[in-house]
Amino acid sequence: MSRTDDDTWSITESVGATALEVAAARAVESESDNPLISDPYARLFLDEAGPGIWSLFAQPTLPDDPDVRAQLRAMVDFMAVRTVFFDEFFLTAARAGVSQMVILASGLDSRAWRLPWPDGITVYEVDQPQVLDFKTRTLSRHGALPAVTPVYVPVDLRHDWPQALCDAGFDPARPTCWSAEGLLRYLTPSAQDLLFERIHALSAPGTLLATNAVGAEAFDPRWQARQRDQMDRLHAAAARLVDADVVDVEELWYPQERTDVGSWLTDHGWAATTTPLRDWLTRYGRDEAAKDLMPNLFVSARRP
Numbered sequence: 001m002s003r004t005d006d007d008t009w010s011i012t013e014s015v016g017a018t019a020l021e022v023a024a025a026r027a028v029e030s031e032s033d034n035p036l037i038s039d040p041y042a043r044l045f046l047d048e049a050g051p052g053i054w055s056l057f058a059q060p061t062l063p064d065d066p067d068v069r070a071q072l073r074a075m076v077d078f079m080a081v082r083t084v085f086f087d088e089f090f091l092t093a094a095r096a097g098v099s100q101m102v103i104l105a106s107g108l109d110s111r112a113w114r115l116p117w118p119d120g121i122t123v124y125e126v127d128q129p130q131v132l133d134f135k136t137r138t139l140s141r142h143g144a145l146p147a148v149t150p151v152y153v154p155v156d157l158r159h160d161w162p163q164a165l166c167d168a169g170f171d172p173a174r175p176t177c178w179s180a181e182g183l184l185r186y187l188t189p190s191a192q193d194l195l196f197e198r199i200h201a202l203s204a205p206g207t208l209l210a211t212n213a214v215g216a217e218a219f220d221p222r223w224q225a226r227q228r229d230q231m232d233r234l235h236a237a238a239a240r241l242v243d244a245d246v247v248d249v250e251e252l253w254y255p256q257e258r259t260d261v262g263s264w265l266t267d268h269g270w271a272a273t274t275t276p277l278r279d280w281l282t283r284y285g286r287d288e289a290a291k292d293l294m295p296n297l298f299v300s301a302r303r304p
């Protein structure tokens with residue numbers, strides 16, 4: 001299934017399924033012996049969605065191919081440290097007095113439910129309408145109570161989301177804490193550029209921003225060939241184990257090289273820091289995962 005400029009999806013289709021994959025990794029990490037995170041909502045989403053390729057991420061020990069098992073384990077480690085990175089970013093911002101949070105491409109992120117937010121915080125969640133609909137239905141069916149009531153902004157991030165966000169109550173005159181986690185590869189390079197131009201235009205002084213992006217090495221043909229092979233094996237394992245249509249994640253990405261986010265932010269006056277995923281994996285004793293994972297960068301920035 002190839003992408004189009006105006007495609008939409010439910011939670012089990014196309015890019016929607018990737019939110020379930022991330023939730024599956026968070027469920028596995030949360031239920032492991034020494035978890036870095038605790039996300040009790042992740043499993044609820046998986047149960048509600050039924051089987052699909054995300055089921056493989058939820059059972060990383062199942063495939064008979066040891067390379068696929070290692071790859072799935074690495075994904076769980078990646079999602080665990082990525083979740084910690086964004087959790088810490090938001091809580092540090094909130095404790096420093098920023099009270100307006102915007103989670104772009106929120107998917108099945110449960111930060112509004114599970115983080116110990118101080119009083120007076122507003123969390124805006126922006127994603128495709130059907131994704132947010134699945135999320136709210138599932139959580140309310142289970143009586144999940146948020147720590148801060150999220151404001152949902154159901155809109156496509158290639159459309160006029162700034163208007164939708166402002167209509168929902170967002171105030172561009174106040175400092176904001178933005179996140180765009182697990183999003184950029186699902187946008188074309190020009191849609192990514194427009195996203196950051198719009199964030200910049202909505203960011204008052206004192207605003208903070210965190211995102212993750214693939215590193216330049218990921219565009220090396222050798223790495224791309226290796227990644228294609230890994231994806232084929234993952235897909236084959238999923239087809240053997242899951243009694244459902246499986247979405248091929250690689251067909252959902254836009255593989256073209258794109259603007260380096262850290263440099264773009266610096267050029268636009270932000271103080272930006274870029275840290276390789278590898279450093280975060282090492283910090284948490286998950287070094288093994290670095291061998292299997294696509295080079296990824298964690299970017300954090302502040303607008304003076």
Ligand SMILES: C[S@@+](CC[C@H](N)C(=O)[O-])C[C@H]1O[C@@H](n2cnc3c(N)ncnc32)[C@H](O)[C@@H]1O
Pocket residue numbers: 015016018019022023104105106107108109126127128131155156157158180181182183186187
């Ligand atoms: C890999 S998931 C990440 C979800 C969440 N940030 C997390 O880390 O758990 C990608 C998310 O991006 C959303 N997304 C991708 N492109 C989008 C677009 N053009 N408009 C709105 N949402 C989009 C998908 O619906 C999905 O929820």
